[in-house]
Amino acid sequence: MPVSTLCHYPGITDKCMFPDQACWLDNGKMEKVSAKNMESTNNNSVEFVFKQKADMDAVYELLCREYSLHETFHVQLKRYYLDSFDWRMYQQDIVCGWDVPNNKHHLKVTNNQYIKSREGVFFIQNKDTGSSLYEFPFDHIPRFSKDISHQTCRQMLGDILGIRAFMPVVIMTVQRKQLLVLNKEHKTLAILQAERYTINGHTVEKRLHDRLIVFPIRGYKKVFKQVLQYITEHLKLPPAGNTLLDEALAAINQTPVSNAFTLTQRLPDSLTTWEAAQILLRHLLNLMQANESGLRHAIDTEFLHDYRVAVRRTRSILGQIKHIFPGKLLAYFKREFYWLGTITTPTRDLDMYLLKFDGYMYELPPHLQNDLVPFRLFLERHWKVEHARLCQALDSKRYQKLISQWQQMFASKDMHSQSDTLLLEQTSPQETFNATKPAKQVVSERIRKLYKRVLKEGRTITPESHDETLHELRKTCKKFRYLIEFFHDYYPDKQINRLVKKLKLLQDNLGDFQDLCVQVDQLNCFAEQMRQEGLADTRTIMAMGVLVQKLTARKAAVRAEFRQRFKGFIQTDKKAAFRHAFSLKRTDT
Structure with missing residues (x-):
């Protein structure tokens, strides 16, 4: 069953998986629940799901009858789940995200003190076990793995992401309440964390099932098991079957499938040449369109690279699979896709020089390396100009016409009817004799x-x-x-x-x-x-x-x-x- 990392707020260090929690007790004394007193890992924490909206308050009342509970804080956070465009971290069973206090809410403890902070927490978990791999303060969403200051975390993410950028895949609001299970001496025996989730960024906000997370405290495993038994048998809360990220992705109909971005497709032996080409060309067009927004917004250089690869492979099919297109139709599309490759070349070339720049500096003796800095400024300056020209070309009527007519090519299996629709020529059977082979x-x-x-x-x-x-x-x-x-x-x-x-x-x-x-x-x-x-x-x-x-x-x-x-x-x-x-x-x- 899924497990979770403990709440990040208030107080966190990057040297332990669990934050030290400053907790005000009813007698006015403050007890500090230290990471040393907690289990060395959170693999034993357990998540339960509230199936109904009213369950959380009802369960809280029932727990109070059975245990002495103390609320340490109630906080509202904004959570950004992060991954690359092609879901590289998800495919490696890694969950990555950034939590930050909501602008309108502050962290509240029970003595009416408030802790104001805009510093967020960057975290990485194992998707299968839910165990925390890394968790440390970070004041913004990093753009690339190289922006992470934590050395071992940066290296691990670099191996997975390469030069791909972080992108928010789910944004949600998390309302979190933390409760301590206390004994008569006000010692903490276990920690309960109740969370409520709302997915943001959609026309209608989507609510996920609330969750109750139970964390053990070192030396009190017996109490931990008793709390789990009570929640399961008396409160009838089912354990969470899916990770919170998976539940959120299902709620927004998002499928993290990396092979959707592969450059090949399955082709049955029974296909004619035109049918096979149609499948391949339609898929390549989908890849172009999937990457177009990312290259326009310059999220990372791979969007333009993958876009160009799809264009280049399209041109290869047009040039190498002979006699399936009418002559004038083929000439038109070959000319236009060549143009598309040409207009994307300057920006891609400058991308490559910028990617290679650090390597260029290391090629030089140390006393010359700083002298190369003006070259980087030159590349960045010209990149902005060329990228603007590229976006302008993608907004042009010529580009829109190309994409529109290219889409029409795949509207029917009948090549001849498509050439008539495009009004470029009457198709000669001799020009397309391979289409039905x-x-x-x-x-x-x-x-x-x-x-x-x-x-x-x-x-x-x-x-x-x-x-x-x-x-x-x-x-x-x-x-x-x-x-x-x-x-x-x-x-x-x-x-x-x-x-x-x-x-x-x-x-x-x-x-x-x-x-x-x-x-x-x-x-x-x-x-x-x-x-x-x-x-x-x-x-x-x-x-x-x-x-x-x-x-x-x-x-x-x-x-x-x-x-x-x-x-x-x-x-x-x-x-x-x-x-x-x-x-x-x-x-x-």
């Missing part, structure tokens, strides 16, 4: 052609070849891999996974080389542009020059690794696995 047949033929192209292009590359030849091979490898990943259901997993693993190693090398080529050229252009704009002095230009030298040396090293990576890809056993997976005759390679 089995998808596996058409795609396998195209994959075989791309495989042979990869082998041909790779074998012609020598140490003297121009850098552009490696870039062309990189693009062919990308098209090849996209088709394999799109239609992976059609082929044996074992052979395909081995092939793709070697292909990825080759692509990593080609991708690193291309990135370094672009960076070397672009950094020289940036340095000249900064000089013209009066944003860089001699020391900054010199530091950027040293950086270019470092990247040029690394570029040469990556280039030297290419031949070994390519040999690994074309090994005899890998070619045999490919022939088997794609039914390729030995003479074809």
Whole structure:
């Protein structure tokens, strides 16, 4: 059954899971319930659910008849449950959130004293057990894991989130009342915490079931068990079956499914080529639209990245699966999606330079590192300009027309009726003769052609070849891999996974080389542009020059690794696995 961390207020330290609670007793004396007196972990705490709204007051009265209770405080909090856009923490069974006192309410203790505070509490719990992993004061919702000051917590979140930002997934108001179970000597035997929840941010506020949480005190396990037995048998409160976060997500019809953001879809063998393409293209459009708001608001750089990947894969289907679109229709969409890739490139490029900036500084000797700071300011300044231009393009009639007409393509399974609806041309059957063929047949033929192209292009590359030849091979490898990943259901997993693993190693090398080529050229252009704009002095230009030298040396090293990576890809056993997976005759390679 779910368990919970103890109330954060008032008083908390980041050295223990439980806060020290300052409690005023009826005789005017104050007892401090220390974390030392509580169980070393809260794995034994138990949550019960109030099934009816009136239960909380009724249960309180019944508990008072059986036990000597003392209310220590009554507080109203605003709780923000946090996760990444793709639910990375939830998928790792982690619950993360931030609690802050409500603006209109202060913490109240029974001697009419008030504690005023706007400092919140950042907490992380294990979703399955409810045990507290981290809990410490924090005065705002962090944007990234790197903003967390707690070192071990920051490292754990960094491993899970990477460069993804925190986003509120549920916002709720929590009304919390804490009660102490006392003996005749006013010693605390157990702690009860009653909580009432209201989900905010919707047209109609949603109420969740109230909960009663029971915490043990070290040395009084017998009393703890008696309280649990009394609540279960006499008060008839059922234990909580779900975590509070899961209950809240269900109430707002939110499903934290990470695979909704994957780039592939399940494809039955029975599909025609047009039906398969329709499924894939519709899913890629959904990914674009799912990421559009995040890239507009610049929540994190992954929104634009994932948007561009969906655009790039859309272009790959348009270019690689031949003869399923009418000619003029295909030309229109290829042109418009190329434009969409073009307008998103400047912002993405600047994103990458900003992400790499710390690495750039570490490339330099310590005495030159601070001289690179003006370069960061230059990147940030131009990023704002390019991001504004991107948002303007996404607001344009051209973009709206593209998305509208693209959606019409998926309104029916009949390609010919869609081309008539779009009024671009009368469809010629010769232009779409692959549309009704089995998808596996058409795609396998195209994959075989791309495989042979990869082998041909790779074998012609020598140490003297121009850098552009490696870039062309990189693009062919990308098209090849996209088709394999799109239609992976059609082929044996074992052979395909081995092939793709070697292909990825080759692509990593080609991708690193291309990135370094672009960076070397672009950094020289940036340095000249900064000089013209009066944003860089001699020391900054010199530091950027040293950086270019470092990247040029690394570029040469990556280039030297290419031949070994390519040999690994074309090994005899890998070619045999490919022939088997794609039914390729030995003479074809």
